[in-house]
Amino acid sequence: MKRDLKRVYKEHGIKYFAFPAIVLLMLAALADQRLEGYISNREEAADLTTRLETNRNILDLNEKIKRNFDELDPNFTSLQQQFFVGQDISDSVNAMQEEVRKMLQSLYFDNVEFSDYSDARQNNVSRIAMSVRFTGVPQQLPRLQKALAQSSKMLAIDNLEINVIEDLQRGGKQLAVKARFAGMHMKPAPDYISASNASKTTDVRQ
Amino acid sequence: MSATTQLVRSAKIEPYFMRIRTLFAGQKHRLVLSLSPHSLSLLHFQRGVVGWKRVHAKTLDLLEGDEYLSQVQNSIAQCFLEWKLPSGTFAYWILAGDILGVIPPGHGEVSASAALPFSASDTRTQPDTFTGCQPCSLMWMHKDWVAEIERISAQCHLQLAEIFSRAQLFQNHVEKLPGRLKIVVEQVGNVHFLHIFNTGGMVLRTRVLENAEVTALYSVLQAEVAGLDSKTEGGNTRSICLFASAELVNKAASWSNFDIHSLKSSIEDELIEKLWRSDLEGIVIRPTHGTVVRDIVLLSVGLAVVGLIGIGFMAWHNEKLERKIDEGRNQVRKDLPNVEAAKTLKTRTLFMAEAVSAANNFREKDEAMAAFTLVLANFPPAPATLIYVRTDEKTIAFAGLGSDESVKWLKERSFPGYEPLEDWVTPDFLESSHPVIHFKTRKSTPDNPATNSAASSTAGAASRTVAQ
Numbered sequence: 001m002k003r004d005l006k007r008v009y010k011e012h013g014i015k016y017f018a019f020p021a022i023v024l025l026m027l028a029a030l031a032d033q034r035l036e037g038y039i040s041n042r043e044e045a046a047d048l049t050t051r052l053e054t055n056r057n058i059l060d061l062n063e064k065i066k067r068n069f070d071e072l073d074p075n076f077t078s079l080q081q082q083f084f085v086g087q088d089i090s091d092s093v094n095a096m097q098e099e100v101r102k103m104l105q106s107l108y109f110d111n112v113e114f115s116d117y118s119d120a121r122q123n124n125v126s127r128i129a130m131s132v133r134f135t136g137v138p139q140q141l142p143r144l145q146k147a148l149a150q151s152s153k154m155l156a157i158d159n160l161e162i163n164v165i166e167d168l169q170r171g172g173k174q175l176a177v178k179a180r181f182a183g184m185h186m187k188p189a190p191d192y193i194s195a196s197n198a199s200k201t202t203d204v205r206q
Numbered sequence: 207m208s209a210t211t212q213l214v215r216s217a218k219i220e221p222y223f224m225r226i227r228t229l230f231a232g233q234k235h236r237l238v239l240s241l242s243p244h245s246l247s248l249l250h251f252q253r254g255v256v257g258w259k260r261v262h263a264k265t266l267d268l269l270e271g272d273e274y275l276s277q278v279q280n281s282i283a284q285c286f287l288e289w290k291l292p293s294g295t296f297a298y299w300i301l302a303g304d305i306l307g308v309i310p311p312g313h314g315e316v317s318a319s320a321a322l323p324f325s326a327s328d329t330r331t332q333p334d335t336f337t338g339c340q341p342c343s344l345m346w347m348h349k350d351w352v353a354e355i356e357r358i359s360a361q362c363h364l365q366l367a368e369i370f371s372r373a374q375l376f377q378n379h380v381e382k383l384p385g386r387l388k389i390v391v392e393q394v395g396n397v398h399f400l401h402i403f404n405t406g407g408m409v410l411r412t413r414v415l416e417n418a419e420v421t422a423l424y425s426v427l428q429a430e431v432a433g434l435d436s437k438t439e440g441g442n443t444r445s446i447c448l449f450a451s452a453e454l455v456n457k458a459a460s461w462s463n464f465d466i467h468s469l470k471s472s473i474e475d476e477l478i479e480k481l482w483r484s485d486l487e488g489i490v491i492r493p494t495h496g497t498v499v500r501d502i503v504l505l506s507v508g509l510a511v512v513g514l515i516g517i518g519f520m521a522w523h524n525e526k527l528e529r530k531i532d533e534g535r536n537q538v539r540k541d542l543p544n545v546e547a548a549k550t551l552k553t554r555t556l557f558m559a560e561a562v563s564a565a566n567n568f569r570e571k572d573e574a575m576a577a578f579t580l581v582l583a584n585f586p587p588a589p590a591t592l593i594y595v596r597t598d599e600k601t602i603a604f605a606g607l608g609s610d611e612s613v614k615w616l617k618e619r620s621f622p623g624y625e626p627l628e629d630w631v632t633p634d635f636l637e638s639s640h641p642v643i644h645f646k647t648r649k650s651t652p653d654n655p656a657t658n659s660a661a662s663s664t665a666g667a668a669s670r671t672v673a674q
Contacts, residue, residue, distance in 0.1 A: 001258070002485035004495035008502075016499050019506040027513035034521050041527040048534035055541045062548040069555045076558040079565050124557055125564040145575050154565065160574040163635075164593040184568055189557055193550045 076189075082154040083186035084128070092185035093117050093128050099153050100132060100181050107143050109134040109177075116180075129158060129182040135165075135174050156182050233497055235291055237364060238482045239282065240300040240372070240474065243414060244268055244395050246278055248285050249478055258483070262289045263475050267395075275354065282362045296494055297364040298482055302372045302399060303413035305351050306489070308334070310410040310434060311341035322346055330369075332489040336377050337406035345371050345409070347489055356491065370488035373401035373412035375477040376449075378484060381407035385447035385465065387434070389427060391415070391454055394474065398454075402430060410434055423450075424458035573599045573649075580622070586615040586643075593639055594632075599649075605632050606643035613643055625650050 008016055084092035084099075097114055104112050116131040141162075148155050159180040167174040236258070240247040250262035266281045268274060285291075309321045322329055322344070331346045347369065359366040373390075380388040380403050387410075390401040398420050402411040411430060419426045431446060448461070449469040455461065577597035581604050585592055590608030597603075602624065606612070620626060630646035 001483065001498075003487060004498040006485045007487075007493065007495040008498050011495070012499070016502045019502055020509055023506045023509045023513070027510070027517065030514075031517050031520070034517060035524060038520055038524045038527075041524060041531060045527045045530050045534065048531060048538065052534060052537055052541075055538065055545045058545050058548045058552075059541070062544075062551065065548070065552050065555050068559070069551060072555065072558040072562055075562050079561055082565070083561065123560070125561050127564070127568065141578070145579065148575065154568060156568065157574045159598040160578050160596070162578070162595045164591075179574075182568070184564060186561055189561075190550065190553045192547075192554045194547055 079154075080186070080189065081152065083125070083184045084153060085186050085188055087187060089126060089128065089185050092183075093130070096128060096153070096155075096181070096183040096185075097130060099151070099183075100130070100155065103147050103151065103155075104132070104134055104144075107136075107140050107147060109136040109140060109144075111135045124187045126185045127182055128185045129180055131178065131180050133176070133178050135176055137174060141175070141177075154184050158182050233294075235295040236298065236482070237282075237285075237291065237295050238298045238300070238478055240478050241278065241305070242302050242372070242394050242399075243270060243304065243397050245397075246281050247474055247478060248282065249475060249482070250285070250289050250291065251482070260479060265474070275358065279358045279361055282358065282364070286362050286364070291363075293363040295364050296367040296492070297359045297362075298368050298370065298488075299355055299359075299366070300370045300372055300375070300478060300481065301347070301355075303401075303411075306345060306347045306369060306371045306412075308371060308373065308409045308412050309344045309346060311343050311408075324348060330489050330491075332487065334409050336374075336381075336486065337404070337408045339406065339408075343408055343410055345489060352489075352491065366491045367494050368488045368490050368492075370481060370486070371409060371412055372399060373403070373409040374486050374488065375481050376401055377403065377407045377409065377486060378480065380447075380449070383447055383467075384445070386445040387431060388447045389430075389449065389464075390469065391423065391448070391450040392469065393451060393454070400426075400430070402434065420454070421457065423454055424461065428463070573597075577602050580624075584616075584619050584621055586612040590615075590643065592643075593641060594636055601646065601648045603630050603646040604643070605630070605636050605639075605641040605645075607639065608642050610642070616643065616645060621647055623649060 084095045086092040086095065097117075101112055101114075111134055113133045114130055115133070118129050148157065157179045159178075161178040163176045164173050165176045166172075234253045236251040238249040238251070245265055245267055247265045248263070249260055251258045252261045253259075262285070264285055268277050268281070307323075312321060322331070328349050329346045330349060330352050331344050334343045334345055336342075352369070355369065356366045376390045376392075380390065386405055388403040388405075388407070390399075390403070392399050392401070398415040400411070400413055400415050401409065404410055411434065415423075415426070427448070446464050447467055448455075448464040449467045451469055455466055455468075574597045578595055581592070581595055581597070581602060585604075585606065586608060590606055590612035592604060592606040594605040595603075602621070616627060624647040627645040627647050630644045632641055632644045636644075
C-alpha cells in the first residue's frame with residue numbers, strides 16, 4: 001500500500017527497497033563467475049546431439065545404400081563408357097561432334113555441317129543434342145543406323161528429315177538429310193572413399 | 207447470545223497453534239470501519255496475488271443512546287464471525303468530527319497544538335500534511351476515545367492500526383478544484399457533515415451539523431468562514447467553492463458569496479476504499495509498515511534462495527553439459543571416417559542412379575530412325591518412289607511419287623504402333639514434284655493401340671524403294 005511504502009521510505013530511506021536489487025545484482029555476479037560458457041555449452045551440446053543423430057541416420061542408411069550401389073555398379077560401369085564425360089558440358093558437346101563427324105565420314109556421307117547445339121539440363125547428367133546436315137545415297141542410311149547401334153558412345157537421332165534432291169555433281173538423285181543427333185553428357189563420377197582412407201584423410205587434416 | 211459473547215467464547219476455545227496460524231492469516235486481511243452517529247460501514251479487504259481486493263462490505267444502522275458503543279461492538283463482532291476474519295486483523299477507523307476534530311493552523315508563531323481544548327498529554331494528534339506546507343492543521347482525538355476505540359477493536363480480536371478523519375474522504379477530490387476555501391456538506395441518512403478545506407486541500411474544519419444548522423446553512427457557513435478568516439489569512443469570500451446536494455442549496459434564498467457545485471452522490475464505500483488505498487495519513491496507533499519491511503526482506507530472501515538454487519542447478523547442469531560435449535566430440539571423431547565414407551558412397555550411388563535412369567530414358571526416345579525404317583518397310587513397290595520423309599519421336603510424315611494403286615496399296619496397310627494414315631498437306635517445296643503419295647501418322651496412345659500387325663522393320667528393306 002502506498003501509505004506503508006511512504007512510511008518505510010520516510011523511516012529507512014531506500015535501504016529496504018534496494019534489497020531485492022542488491023540480491024539480484026549479487027546473483028548476477030555469482031552467475032557470471034560460476035556459469036561461464038553455460039549458454040555456449042548448451043548450444044554446443046544441442047549441436048552435437050543433432051550432429052550425432054544425423055551421423056547415426058547416415059550410418060543406419062548406409063547398408064541400404066550399399067545394396068543399391070552393388071546393384072547399380074555393374075550397369076553403371078558399362079554405361080560410363082557410353083557417356084561423353086567432361087567437367088564442362090562444352091567439352092562433351094565438342095567430343096560428341098567429333099564422334100558424329102567421324103561416324104558420318106566413315107560412312108562416306110558428304111557435306112557434313114553442324115548447327116544448333118543444345119543441352120537439356122545442367123546437372124550431373126545431361127542430354128546434349130546438335131543438328132547435322134549431310135548428303136548421301138539411300139544405301140548409306142541402314143549403315144548409319146547400324147553404326148549408331150554399334151557406336152561406343154550412346155548416340156541417337158531425335159528428328160530425321162530426308163529429302164530427295166538432284167545430285168548436280170554426279171547427276172541423278174541423292175538424299176539431303178537433316179538429323180538431330182543426341183548423346184549423353186556426364187560429369188566425372190565422384191570418387192568413393194572407403195572408411196580406412198577417410199580415416200587417413202581425417203588424420204592428415206588433424 | 208450476542209455476537210460479542212460468541213466471539214469471546216470462540217477465542218477461549220481456540221487452541222494456541224491456531225492462534226499462531228490466524229495471526230499470520232491476519233496479515234492478509236484488513237477491516238476498514240467508518241463510524242457516524244447513525245451508521246457504521248465496514249469494508250473487508252483481502253490480499254490476493256494481484257494485490258488487495260475488497261471481499262465484503264456492509265453498512266449497519268445505529269441508534270443513539272447509552273447502548274451506542276455496545277451496538278458498534280456487536281455489529282463489528284457480527285461481521286467478524288460472518289466474514290470469518292482471522293484474529294489480529296488490522297482495523298482502520300474513519301471517524302466524524304464529533305470524535306476526531308481538526309484545529310486549523312494559527313497565525314504566525316501560534317501553533318495549532320496550542321489551540322487544543324485539552325492538554326497535549328490527554329490527546330492523540332496528527333498534523334495534516336496533505337499539502338506539505340507549514341503551518342498545517344492538526345487532527346486530534348481525546349485519549350479516552352482512542353482507548354474506547356482500542357477496546358472495541360480488541361474485544362473483536364482486531365488490532366487498531368490507524369484512525370482517519372471523515373474529512374479526509376474528500377481531500378483528494380477537492381484538491382484540484384479552484385477556490386480559496388472549499389466547503390463540502392455531505393449527507394449520510396439524516397446526518398449532515400461539514401468539511402472545510404483550504405486551497406491546497408488541507409482540512410481546516412470538520413464537524414457534524416445539527417438539524418437546526420442544516421436549515422440555516424447559509425448563515426452557518428458564513429459564520430464558519432468568518433471564524434476561519436479571523437484565524438487564518440482573510441480574503442475574498444467570492445472564491446469559496448461549496449459542494450452540497452441540490453436539496454440543501456435550494457433551502458437558502460441566495461448564495462451570492464459562494465460558487466455552488468453540486469456534490470455528486472458518491473457511494474460512501476467507494477470513498478472509504480479510495481481513502482484506505484491512498485497515502486493519506488491519520489492518527490497512527492499501531493504502524494503497519496513493518497509488514498512491508500518484512501515482505502521486502504522475505505522477497506529478497508526468496509529471490510536469493512530461488513536464485514541460488516537456480517545457479518546451483520545451472521552449475522550442475524553445466525558440468526553435465528561439459529561431460530556430454532566431451533563424449534559427443536569423441537563419438538563424432540570416432541564416427542567421422544565411417545560417416546565420410548557413407549557420404550561419398552551415397553553421393554556416388556545417387557550419381558550412378560541418375561546416370562542409369564537418364565540412359566534408360568535416352569533409349570526410350572530413340573525412335574526417329576526406327577520410324578524411318580518402318581516407312582521404308584511399308585512403302586509400296588515400284589513404280590512408287592519415296593521423295594520425302596520426316597520422322598521424330600512421335601510422328602511420321604512422308605511424300606512420294608506413284609500411281610493410284612500405290613495410294614490404295616498404302617491405305618490398305620497399317621504402320622505397327624501408329625494410328626491409321628491420314629492425308630498430309632505437303633509443304634511448298636514439294637509442290638513442284640506433284641507427289642501423289644502424301645501421308646502422315648502419329649504414334650498410337652496406350653489406350654488406343656494401333657493395329658499391331660507384324661512389325662517387320664528390317665534394315666534391308668531400305669534399299670528396296672528409296673529413289674529407285
